[in-house]
Amino acid sequence: MKTSRLVLITSAAVVAAALPWLRADDSKKSTSSSNTVIEISKTAPEQPTGPVEKTDAEWKKELTPEQYRILRQAGTERSNGQVYEEFKKHGGGTYYCAGCNAELFSSNEKFDSHCGWPSFYDPANAKNVKYLTDTILGYERTEVRCKVCDGHLGHVFKGEGFDTPTDKRYCINGTVLKFVPNPEKKAAQEKGKEKSK
Ligand SMILES: [Zn+2]
Numbered sequence: 427m428k429t430s431r432l433v434l435i436t437s438a439a440v441v442a443a444a445l446p447w448l449r450a451d452d453s454k455k456s457t458s459s460s461n462t463v464i465e466i467s468k469t470a471p472e473q474p475t476g477p478v479e480k481t482d483a484e485w486k487k488e489l490t491p492e493q494y495r496i497l498r499q500a501g502t503e504r505s506n507g508q509v510y511e512e513f514k515k516h517g518g519g520t521y522y523c524a525g526c527n528a529e530l531f532s533s534n535e536k537f538d539s540h541c542g543w544p545s546f547y548d549p550a551n552a553k554n555v556k557y558l559t560d561t562i563l564g565y566e567r568t569e570v571r572c573k574v575c576d577g578h579l580g581h582v583f584k585g586e587g588f589d590t591p592t593d594k595r596y597c598i599n600g601t602v603l604k605f606v607p608n609p610e611k612k613a614a615q616e617k618g619k620e621k622s623k
Pocket of ligand 1: 525526528572574577
């Protein structure tokens, strides 16, 4: 009896000792994921008809940790990261709020400011954004929020000399945007209509 107990204890110790390595290996796998960070959808999401209000627990459940940190805690994504690279590769399309689906920006007003974050010179649907001015960093900054869900999107800077119609730079966290590319060709849809007549 004594010997078999000893064997059991010894084998348990071996397993326990091996666990840290197993765990370390798992964590490596989860950080090397190559998934896109800007959600892309084929169809435009249904637009919210009124203010979207949720509890903190509900937001945490629905959003990714990074989206939650930015939208609900006014965080900022890493500059010149994967988000920026993905954003630069997008063609024509529309950007929606990842929190509530409200239409926010269009690729028509997108420009490359080389600042490391997605930049637009005007919101496509101005009624869905609101502005809050703060002086936290010692100078006046204008925060841009989604008017529908009150989510933090980024900041807007004026008069920087960019060659755009508004001379404004909406510096937006791409993580909190959903991208819907423009339909490939309208001609194909028209043909479909002709057939159904
Ligand atoms: Zn929103």
